[in-house]
Amino acid sequence: xxxxxxxxxxxxxxxxxxxxxxxxxxxxxxxxxxxxxxxxxxxxxxxxxxxxxxxxxxxxxxxxxxxxxxxxxxxxxxxxxxxxxxxxxxxxxxxxxxxxxxxxxxxxxxxxxxxxxxxxxxxxxxxxxxxxxxxxxxxxxxxxxxxxxxxxxxxxxxxxxxxxxxxxxxxxxxxxxxxxxxxxxxxxxxxxxxxxxxxxxxxxxxxxxxxxxxxxxxxxxxxxxxxxxxxxxxxxxxxxxxxxxxxxxxxx
Numbered sequence: 020x021x022x023x024x025x026x027x028x029x030x031x032x033x034x035x036x037x038x039x040x041x042x043x044x045x046x047x048x049x050x051x052x053x054x055x056x057x058x059x060x061x062x063x064x065x066x067x068x069x070x071x072x073x074x075x076x077x078x079x080x081x082x083x084x085x086x087x088x089x090x091x092x093x094x095x096x097x098x099x100x101x102x103x104x105x106x107x108x109x110x111x112x113x114x115x116x117x118x119x120x121x122x123x124x125x126x127x128x129x130x131x132x133x134x135x136x137x138x139x140x141x142x143x144x145x146x147x148x149x150x151x152x153x154x155x156x157x158x159x160x161x162x163x164x165x166x167x168x169x170x171x172x173x174x175x176x177x178x179x180x181x182x183x184x185x186x187x188x189x190x191x192x193x194x195x196x197x198x199x200x201x202x203x204x205x206x207x208x209x210x211x212x213x214x215x216x217x218x219x220x221x222x223x224x225x226x227x228x229x230x231x232x233x234x235x236x237x238x239x240x241x242x243x244x245x246x247x248x249x250x251x252x253x254x255x256x257x258x259x260x261x262x263x264x265x266x267x268x269x270x271x
Contacts, residue, residue, distance in 0.1 A: 086114030144251035231264030
């Protein structure tokens, strides 16, 4: 008499938090968009965030330099190490471009040494995204003042990416409160002649719901700091970005 195969119980098919791939995220002390980062994630990946120490400094070059401190970022990575992430991300644009390409690379290496796993930064992720799309000319939109925006332009230039136009809001704080329409108006007003993509800087500037409609209206890819950060972090896991209608979501 043949025995039937044991029936798989419904509970045996369940997956949960223990089955997810974990990514450790170091965020600036004033980061308020953790929930936006998660919108790009597939269901089997989770982000685990910690903050750099608070500093009473307005958004400025000085703040960017404070946020680039290797010791404090390494300590944040060490704090995350206990949950055994497959990789780490520093979700800060200005803090990772303020000291140029060498500073960005030094930061990523310091994170890898502290955490014992691969690490990416937002500025490095933006460059990787541009390379994946074959983009060498952009216009940039930032919430910063002119000085910080120019430092971003210098970083891109050092990486071989030309900037055909730029727009900035000149904010000193509470960037997460900027409405979509304000960001969209800024971008639409930037000269785009020769630009192959739009780059939106700052991980504290909301962008998820803007990207797809802007790509339709402008006819070129739109890459934001948060989008690129999650995209690059997911590459460490072999997974792809969840972003309907977003050009970068189709890149491995």
